[in-house]
Amino acid sequence: MSEMDYTIENKDQEAQVRMTGRLTFNDHAKLRALIKEMLSNPAKRQILDLGALEFVDSAGIGMLLIAREELSNLDKQFVLRKATGQVKRVLTVAQLGKLITIEE
Amino acid sequence: MALTSATALRCLGFPTERLARLSAASGHPVWHPGDASGFIGARVIYLLGHAWEDQVAEVFAVPNSAWVEVGSLDDQAVLELIRRADDAEFFASFTTGTANRFDVSGVFLGAIASRRTLSDTCRENVELALHEALCNALLHGNLQMDGIGDLSVDALEQFSSNLMRRMSDPDFANRRIDVMCSFDEASVTFDVVDQGKGFTPKPKNKTEAKACGRGFELIAVSCQAFHLLDGGRRISMSFPL
Known part of the structure; x- marks a missing residue:
C-alpha cells in the first residue's frame, strides 16, 4: 500500500498539486495540511493532478469537496485533472463533476 | 505421519503452551512450517500475538487462510473466532x-487473490467495496463516530481530533472487526462484522455537496448485491467472479 503524498509546483498563474498513492480516510491530517497550503498559495487557480493517484475512497471524495469549498470561500478555483482508472470511476459514480471542475 | 486435518493452527508472537491448549480445545492440530510430518490440510488458522506486523508477507502467505489477532482476548473468545x-x-x-493503522482489506484481498482466480474487474470491485465496508465498520460501527461534519477544514480537524480520542480509549480500540470470504461457483461473498450499535443508512441526495455519506453508494455500484444484517453490524456483499 502506498500512502498518499503530494508535491506543489507554481506555474504561471496556477498552482499544480501532484498527488500520488492512495487517498483514504486515514489521510485526514495530510489533507488538512494540503488544504492549508493551497489556501495560503497566492495562485487563483489550483490544479490537483490526479494522474498518479492509484485509489480514492468516499472519505477522499469528501476531503476534495472540503478543499473546493475552502478555496471557493477565498475566490480561488479548484480543478481536478487527469484522473484515470479507479479514481476516475469513483469521481464519476459520486457525480463529482457537478460540484468540481474536472479536466482530462 | 502427515497431518490430514482440513484445518490446523499456528501462531506468531504467542506462547506455545497457549497454542497447545487452544489446539486441544478446538480439535485442530498445530502446524509448524517445515515440519517433517508435512501438512496435507487445506488451510491454516494463524493466531497473531505481538510483532506480527513486522512479517506481513510471511503471515499472509500460503497455506495461511485465516488470521486472528489475539490481542487481549481470553481463550474462550479466541476459540469462538476459530469457530467462525x-x-x-x-x-x-x-x-x-x-484496522485503523494497517491495510486489512488490501492484505486480505491480496492473500485471497494469490490462491483463487479473480478477474481484474472483480478484484477492483472487491477492493473498493471491502475498503468502504471496513471503514464503515471502523468509524461508524466500532468507534461510533459521525462522518466529517460540514465542508470546512475546521470540521476535518474536529474529525481528526474525535478519531484520536476514540482510538486512545481501549474500550473502542479493542473492539473487533471480522471479515469472512466464501466462494461458490459463480460468485464470491465478503461479510464484514463490527461490534458497534448498528445503524440504518439514510437516503441521500446523490449530488449534495457533503463531506460524507457516499460509502454505500460506492459499495452498491461495486457489488452484485449487498445486505445489511444484525441491525447494521454486518454487511454481506457478493460479487460475480
Missing part, C-alpha cells in the same frame, strides 16, 4: 486499532 474461521474459506479478525 472454520465456517469461512478465508477469515480475518483484527482489533479496531489495528
Whole structure:
C-alpha cells in the first residue's frame, strides 16, 4: 500500500498539486495540511493532478469537496485533472463533476 | 505421519503452551512450517500475538487462510473466532486499532487473490467495496463516530481530533472487526462484522455537496448485491467472479 503524498509546483498563474498513492480516510491530517497550503498559495487557480493517484475512497471524495469549498470561500478555483482508472470511476459514480471542475 | 486435518493452527508472537491448549480445545492440530510430518490440510488458522506486523508477507502467505489477532482476548473468545474461521474459506479478525493503522482489506484481498482466480474487474470491485465496508465498520460501527461534519477544514480537524480520542480509549480500540470470504461457483461473498450499535443508512441526495455519506453508494455500484444484517453490524456483499 502506498500512502498518499503530494508535491506543489507554481506555474504561471496556477498552482499544480501532484498527488500520488492512495487517498483514504486515514489521510485526514495530510489533507488538512494540503488544504492549508493551497489556501495560503497566492495562485487563483489550483490544479490537483490526479494522474498518479492509484485509489480514492468516499472519505477522499469528501476531503476534495472540503478543499473546493475552502478555496471557493477565498475566490480561488479548484480543478481536478487527469484522473484515470479507479479514481476516475469513483469521481464519476459520486457525480463529482457537478460540484468540481474536472479536466482530462 | 502427515497431518490430514482440513484445518490446523499456528501462531506468531504467542506462547506455545497457549497454542497447545487452544489446539486441544478446538480439535485442530498445530502446524509448524517445515515440519517433517508435512501438512496435507487445506488451510491454516494463524493466531497473531505481538510483532506480527513486522512479517506481513510471511503471515499472509500460503497455506495461511485465516488470521486472528489475539490481542487481549481470553481463550474462550479466541476459540469462538476459530469457530467462525472454520465456517469461512478465508477469515480475518483484527482489533479496531489495528484496522485503523494497517491495510486489512488490501492484505486480505491480496492473500485471497494469490490462491483463487479473480478477474481484474472483480478484484477492483472487491477492493473498493471491502475498503468502504471496513471503514464503515471502523468509524461508524466500532468507534461510533459521525462522518466529517460540514465542508470546512475546521470540521476535518474536529474529525481528526474525535478519531484520536476514540482510538486512545481501549474500550473502542479493542473492539473487533471480522471479515469472512466464501466462494461458490459463480460468485464470491465478503461479510464484514463490527461490534458497534448498528445503524440504518439514510437516503441521500446523490449530488449534495457533503463531506460524507457516499460509502454505500460506492459499495452498491461495486457489488452484485449487498445486505445489511444484525441491525447494521454486518454487511454481506457478493460479487460475480
